[in-house]
Amino acid sequence: MAFDRLIDKIVEMQNPTVAGLDPKLDFVPQFIKDRCFAEYGENLKGAAQALLQFNISLIDKLYDIVPAIKPQAAYYEMYGPEGVKVLAETIAYAKSKGMYVITDGKRNDIGTTMEAYSIAHLGDTRVNQQMLSPFGADALTVNGYLGTDGIKPLLKVCCEKDKGIFVLVKTSNPSSGELQDLKLESGETVYERMGAMCESWGESLQGSYGYSGVGAVVGATYPEMLKELRVKMPHTFFLVPGYGAQGGGADDVKFAFDKNGIGAIINSSRGIMCAWQKQEGKTEKDFADCAREEAIRMRDDIQSLVGKMTVN
């Protein structure tokens, strides 16, 4: 239940990180693009197939040391229906390798529409007598601006299918404070209120390790808030973007963890996908090996400050 499966994998690998698979075509090595354009044409299908081969190579080099991937839906939708098909194929491939998959879709809507998103990304669609999985991720990022009506349908699917959600609380971008940091009459900020709502939504989805199935997105770029929210949201597991390319370091993200070294998973996307560009003497042919090296460096970097991860 809740994020137990994810936490088990984190503890087993002693690695609380997730590889963001946000494969812009610019990030894909030329030899992969050439091969796919030759086979499928210089079109959205050729581009989408290049993303898939890129993702598969990365997953092959990461699955035994990194517990999870986080594909960002936008980078697949950008290549149209062919790109979205590759999102589904990437999820299926990562799961076949035992990885936990967090679809980063930041979906939000109400009632039956949110039920449709829940089914799309985490559940099963009924077609006559069959139940079929449209995308089948393990967790989904969501936006809570619409309140409880937008979250409840997810909780049902999470409960039935052992899945989780991450609600945007305090995002990592420079302008996140424009709305999120505003003070309410009650004295709380908007993000604190959203955090409190996460704690309350999670009450019905408690896991075995103290964390519910309703997680929160809290950016590494605001370490003071991360620290404060860790205390205020003791039952909420954090997905932390902003490490690496966006400027957050291990010193910043350490606040996301509890005394047992659990409670959060740290994302790196470009840092891993484009690692070869930062390693001396490497070419794009080395992208997958370099991604693995960077994933290990990141794991060790975080481990050095967080210590051993244990569950009671």
Place this chain on the structure above:
Amino acid sequence: MAFDRLIDKIVEMQNPTVAGLDPKLDFVPQFIKDRCFAEYGENLKGAAQALLQFNISLIDKLYDIVPAIKPQAAYYEMYGPEGVKVLAETIAYAKSKGMYVITDGKRNDIGTTMEAYSIAHLGDTRVNQQMLSPFGADALTVNGYLGTDGIKPLLKVCCEKDKGIFVLVKTSNPSSGELQDLKLESGETVYERMGAMCESWGESLQGSYGYSGVGAVVGATYPEMLKELRVKMPHTFFLVPGYGAQGGGADDVKFAFDKNGIGAIINSSRGIMCAWQKQEGKTEKDFADCAREEAIRMRDDIQSLVGKMTVN
């Protein structure tokens, strides 16, 4: 520029309404499903093809009297990549009939990721020397919780490609007030602040009729707020859900319009898609004719309170 194309169509047809295409399989007549399952199998493809045929029949009966459709992405994603392909095909078909298309995706993210969503739904993707359109809607609904970083990339595409966005301000659902109605220290509510941000984001995208390309979603179910926001957001075009099935009537939505009878478009989804169920003596074979009748009734209902729509 901005929503001028949409406003021109509304004035031409004297109809400020949009047909929501949220085609749950349950809404699709059995004879269409039987035909598609026989041809494509009882699977996600068969289901998706049934949605497509349903949509095409509806568009054929609506395009000369209704200016726009609003497909809700969730109901397509629910059928996996095959469903998402049907979203693209529905958009293309509606555009071929001259309709304005608003993709209801409530997308949100930051920086380059939001740029990817902008390109996906409104713009063109570069594949080597070609610029290709992934989904090609005219407008997209978005969530502004992440602030300006999440909106700016859209403004660029809107400006270059003559497109628009609708930002969630005050949604139509029962729990929308949990966050949106909270009072800030400044005395404003959260939704008023979001509304003010819309006015400011729209400044760079002014159209010829006084409305910018940054619209707002404001629910028909809160008529007092609709009235108040119409005054406070004079340059923001409204997309108004909640008419019909959700309980809002013409008496409620009239507040969304300005003295010239423009400034808003009212959505009805189930009311139109499932109209045959409410009309005496009709069967599911009549679904498209009944949808047209309901669209005309809705147009006349709103016209009777809003009067003639004119642009200066």
